Amino acid sequence: MRETEIIEQIRRQTFKNDQDRTLVRGIGDDCAIVRPRAHEDLVFTSDFVLEDRHFTLRTHTPAAIGEKALARSLSDLAAMGAEPVFCLVSLAVPAELGGPFVKRFYDGLLRTAKRYSISLAGGDLGRFDKVIADVMCCGRVPRGKAMLRSGAKAGHRVFVTGKLGAAAHAFNAGRPILPKPRLTEGATVRKLGVSAAIDLSDGLSLDLARLCLASNVSAEIDSIRLPIARGATLEQALHGGEDYELLVTAAPKIRMPLGVTEIGVVTRKQSAVVLMDGHPLQSKGFDHFA
Amino acid sequence: MRETEIIEQIRRQTFKNDQDRTLVRGIGDDCAIVRPRAHEDLVFTSDFVLEDRHFTLRTHTPAAIGEKALARSLSDLAAMGAEPVFCLVSLAVPAELGGPFVKRFYDGLLRTAKRYSISLAGGDLGRFDKVIADVMCCGRVPRGKAMLRSGAKAGHRVFVTGKLGAAAHAFNAGRPILPKPRLTEGATVRKLGVSAAIDLSDGLSLDLARLCLASNVSAEIDSIRLPIARGATLEQALHGGEDYELLVTAAPKIRMPLGVTEIGVVTRKQSAVVLMDGHPLQSKGFDHFA
Numbered sequence: 001m002r003e004t005e006i007i008e009q010i011r012r013q014t015f016k017n018d019q020d021r022t023l024v025r026g027i028g029d030d031c032a033i034v035r036p037r038a039h040e041d042l043v044f045t046s047d048f049v050l051e052d053r054h055f056t057l058r059t060h061t062p063a064a065i066g067e068k069a070l071a072r073s074l075s076d077l078a079a080m081g082a083e084p085v086f087c088l089v090s091l092a093v094p095a096e097l098g099g100p101f102v103k104r105f106y107d108g109l110l111r112t113a114k115r116y117s118i119s120l121a122g123g124d125l126g127r128f129d130k131v132i133a134d135v136m137c138c139g140r141v142p143r144g145k146a147m148l149r150s151g152a153k154a155g156h157r158v159f160v161t162g163k164l165g166a167a168a169h170a171f172n173a174g175r176p177i178l179p180k181p182r183l184t185e186g187a188t189v190r191k192l193g194v195s196a197a198i199d200l201s202d203g204l205s206l207d208l209a210r211l212c213l214a215s216n217v218s219a220e221i222d223s224i225r226l227p228i229a230r231g232a233t234l235e236q237a238l239h240g241g242e243d244y245e246l247l248v249t250a251a252p253k254i255r256m257p258l259g260v261t262e263i264g265v266v267t268r269k270q271s272a273v274v275l276m277d278g279h280p281l282q283s284k285g286f287d288h289f290a
Numbered sequence: 291m292r293e294t295e296i297i298e299q300i301r302r303q304t305f306k307n308d309q310d311r312t313l314v315r316g317i318g319d320d321c322a323i324v325r326p327r328a329h330e331d332l333v334f335t336s337d338f339v340l341e342d343r344h345f346t347l348r349t350h351t352p353a354a355i356g357e358k359a360l361a362r363s364l365s366d367l368a369a370m371g372a373e374p375v376f377c378l379v380s381l382a383v384p385a386e387l388g389g390p391f392v393k394r395f396y397d398g399l400l401r402t403a404k405r406y407s408i409s410l411a412g413g414d415l416g417r418f419d420k421v422i423a424d425v426m427c428c429g430r431v432p433r434g435k436a437m438l439r440s441g442a443k444a445g446h447r448v449f450v451t452g453k454l455g456a457a458a459h460a461f462n463a464g465r466p467i468l469p470k471p472r473l474t475e476g477a478t479v480r481k482l483g484v485s486a487a488i489d490l491s492d493g494l495s496l497d498l499a500r501l502c503l504a505s506n507v508s509a510e511i512d513s514i515r516l517p518i519a520r521g522a523t524l525e526q527a528l529h530g531g532e533d534y535e536l537l538v539t540a541a542p543k544i545r546m547p548l549g550v551t552e553i554g555v556v557t558r559k560q561s562a563v564v565l566m567d568g569h570p571l572q573s574k575g576f577d578h579f580a
Binding site for chain 2: 004024025028029030031032033034035036038041042043044045046047048050053076077079080082086088090092121122123124126127128129130132134136138139143146148149150197198199210214
């Protein structure tokens with residue numbers, strides 16, 4: 001199958017959110033065209049998924065790879081409290097996998113796109129010796145309302161959505177990790193007025209340290225309060241990557257919804273030290289270059 | 291060097307267009323934040339550059355790879371007549387190349403970013419067995435004014451900017467191909483009111499056929515009129531990829547600036563046939579999946 005035929009096939013089955021007239025033109029030109037609404041900010045992120053780094057062809061079907069590629073990037077929109085608008089998908093696959101693989105990858109990706117109401121607006125398609133995808137997602141927030149990593153203040157409480165360690169536990173059991181981006185949760189806590197947020201892609205210990213660094217504060221958490229996923233260990237909850245839950249901080253007066261657990265408090269120290277039960281917690285999360 | 295240190299280094303040396311307050315927040319959070327101006331459309335594109343497909347470590351320095359990665363994507367903005375706003379860069383490199391390679395890649399990319407006034411707003415960084423980069427570029431055009439592939443009408447003239455075949459000639463001579471995105475030319479012809487445009491990334495024969503297909507027309511060109519680059523053959527001018535010149539169509543009354551050459555005419559036939567000197571011209575340009 002030729003590239004133009006494959007692209008035409010994707011274009012025909014593509015998902016476009018018809019309620020939203022922001023995407024003026026999607027797949028089929030040199031660029032996608034977007035007409036932003038007044039009084040909104042747009043947020044942008046891009047994330048790789050790479051064969052034998054983020055998935056293997058043994059553990060993930062083509063559709064699961066497509067789903068994971070989009071979901072990772074959507075999780076960054078959730079961390080800003082943003083509503084999904086559109087995505088660009090760059091995909092390269094080995095010649096021997098060819099058109100059928102591409103089609104099934106997009107089946108999974110577009111099913112996920114539909115679930116989270118994000119339009120596919122374009123991208124790139126190429127040939128490579130391994131499967132690699134890079135997904136760029138755009139979301140919208142009311143002007144000036146995006147949640148940042150840098151707003152945490154001493155005395156604010158630290159919260160996480162959902163349960164921690166589930167992904168590391170699944171990985172150890174040989175099951176594919178398919179992140180569920182917390183878009184609804186992100187939008188909900190944004191409206192409550194949280195002070196800072198980050199998504200847990202590389203593990204609580206590393207991502208909490210990053211939030212503290214960006215906010216120029218420190219934090220203390222209590223192991224007893226951690227919402228640990230069924231079957232997972234404390235170690236997995238603290239350092240396991242790819243949970244894609246949200247970590248947020250908020251002033252004490254703010255009441256969080258059910259399913260959002262208070263795990264600690266922000267402290268004044270400027271050195272981004274995370275204490276657990278009074279002892280320094282080492283950042284053992286996933287560092288791509290360590 | 292750890293990922294956080296590398297990112298911090300990129301952030302410090304990054305280019306941000308300070309005249310432009312559109313980019314509210316760049317590198318350092320889960321997403322970049324962009325505040326669009328009123329009455330403008332934003333255009334988006336992303337392009338892969340993959341080791342041993344678009345470059346080799348033997349022919350291209352790390353800086354040249356960074357330059358090429360950005361320039362390819364900027365060329366798509368040029369094809370829409372857009373002004374560059376910001377880019378996201380996803381880069382993965384082998385562990386043994388590590389931090390120094392990443393730094394030199396960004397040296398080349400940021401030099402190019404500065405030349406074309408595009409801010410680096412974020413991206414992704416990972417480890418992989420080969421060097422791969424995916425660059426997403428965002429540009430702006432006045433509302434409704436983006437040049438499309440689909441506007442060519444029978445009787446309109448066909449033009450190209452610059453000279454053709456230079457990249458194929460350089461490639462055969464073993465020299466690295468470093469595209470120069472035609473952003474100034476794109477903006478100039480957009481203001482003149484051209485009817486359709488595409489950038490010549492995969493060769494004149496294939497890209498003209500694509501423009502005809504999108505516009506539901508055909509075209510006739512004259513070999514004698516083609517502006518062939520010094521040293522290049524007619525074959526290279528017709529089918530050589532990566533020239534990144536612009537191909538545009540315009541009503542006969544529109545006068546093009548110097549350096550833009552009329553090469554033919556748009557015809558009524560709906561089957562996207564390209565004739566050269568009266569004979570069908572086969573599309574031999576680069577098809578990534580053929």
